[in-house]
Amino acid sequence: MKKKANGFISATKIAQRSFCEKQLVLDEQYGRHETDIQRQRRERGDEEHLRHHLEAQRYGSSRDSRCFIATELYGPVAKETEQLRLFRDRYLQRSYLGRIFTSAYYKLSPTVVRLMQRYPLVRKIIKPIINWIVKKVSING
Amino acid sequence: MAEAYYLAIVCLLILSLYGIDARRREKRRKFILKERMPAELSEGQLIRSEHYIRTEVPRKMHGTLDQLYRVLSGLHVLVDSKTRDKHQVFMKDIVQVSVYRIILIRTGVRMADYAYFRVVTPDGIEYHKRTLLDEAQVIDEFDRTQTLINGKATPSNAQHKAMCMSCPQQINCDDWQFSGRHQS
Numbered sequence: 001m002k003k004k005a006n007g008f009i010s011a012t013k014i015a016q017r018s019f020c021e022k023q024l025v026l027d028e029q030y031g032r033h034e035t036d037i038q039r040q041r042r043e044r045g046d047e048e049h050l051r052h053h054l055e056a057q058r059y060g061s062s063r064d065s066r067c068f069i070a071t072e073l074y075g076p077v078a079k080e081t082e083q084l085r086l087f088r089d090r091y092l093q094r095s096y097l098g099r100i101f102t103s104a105y106y107k108l109s110p111t112v113v114r115l116m117q118r119y120p121l122v123r124k125i126i127k128p129i130i131n132w133i134v135k136k137v138s139i140n141g
Numbered sequence: 142m143a144e145a146y147y148l149a150i151v152c153l154l155i156l157s158l159y160g161i162d163a164r165r166r167e168k169r170r171k172f173i174l175k176e177r178m179p180a181e182l183s184e185g186q187l188i189r190s191e192h193y194i195r196t197e198v199p200r201k202m203h204g205t206l207d208q209l210y211r212v213l214s215g216l217h218v219l220v221d222s223k224t225r226d227k228h229q230v231f232m233k234d235i236v237q238v239s240v241y242r243i244i245l246i247r248t249g250v251r252m253a254d255y256a257y258f259r260v261v262t263p264d265g266i267e268y269h270k271r272t273l274l275d276e277a278q279v280i281d282e283f284d285r286t287q288t289l290i291n292g293k294a295t296p297s298n299a300q301h302k303a304m305c306m307s308c309p310q311q312i313n314c315d316d317w318q319f320s321g322r323h324q325s
Contacts, residue, residue, distance in 0.1 A: 025296045038307070093278070111161055
């Protein structure tokens with residue numbers, strides 16, 4: 001995770017100064033040392049970081065309804081995405097069933113997007129379906 | 142014919158997604174219960190996790206943030222994990238996260254002036270909310286660190302004797318009044 005950055009000072013180093021300036025300078029002169037206990041603690045901390053990083057990515061967020069399948073497939077400003085947006089605003093939002101469909105779509109689309117990002121096969125299955133929907137919507141629109 | 146085929150696939154897909162979604166919601170509920178996460182964060186959106194950031198202005202600083210959330214107010218809040226024996230947040234933790242905050246502000250992110258420290262102890266997990274340093278204070282911290290690294294200032298001793306007891310640099314340290322060797 002650490003990257004080389006010439007002339008840059010890391011946040012950890014700046015923070016270490018407020019703990020002990022002497023140790024900061026000695027680390028620079030002799031290299032960073034750690035006792036066995038400190039090494040064990042660091043390893044425990046690294047494991048905990050990795051575990052939480054994976055869990056937070058999976059379950060740490062409430063749903064973001066701004067994630068659209070079309071945006072993932074075509075991009076946020078693509079013609080296809082724009083056509084689907086128009087269809088939503090002109091037709092779906094004007095009827096009760098349409099609004100139910102839209103809210104269900106908002107609810108489910110982040111899961112679909114995540115699956116598409118993780119498994120290319122899902123993307124391959126979904127793309128022709130969305131292409132077909134875009135085609136139908138364009139004819140109707 | 143093709144239309145019926147696609148409609149059938151769409152229906153199947155929706156049904157299976159409802160199943161996946163219900164399973165995920167249950168797992169997320171368990172995760173929040175275990176984490177005892179503040180409502181502000183659990184209702185927010187995770188934007189970045191274990192993400193490397195850097196800036197050249199106001200100073201050349203870099204680091205890897207643990208988590209960045211966007212809360213309902215639209216502001217961004219940092220979360221930093223610490224594995225400790227006790228539920229404690231030290232000044233060095235606040236300085237570290239303040240540096241991340243300034244880097245993010247400089248890259249155009251709307252940041253809150255506080256952060257959460259997720260302290261993991263054998264007793265469990267607790268989130269501690271702390272106000273962070275402002276930009277001027279972070280610049281002062283940076284300048285002092287740079288001066289010390291360049292050897293242009295004399296470093297001060299640790300504030301407490303206890304801090305020296307576990308210091309791995311004892312062998313190189315000339316502050317005998319603090320070192321464990323002096324006592325023995």
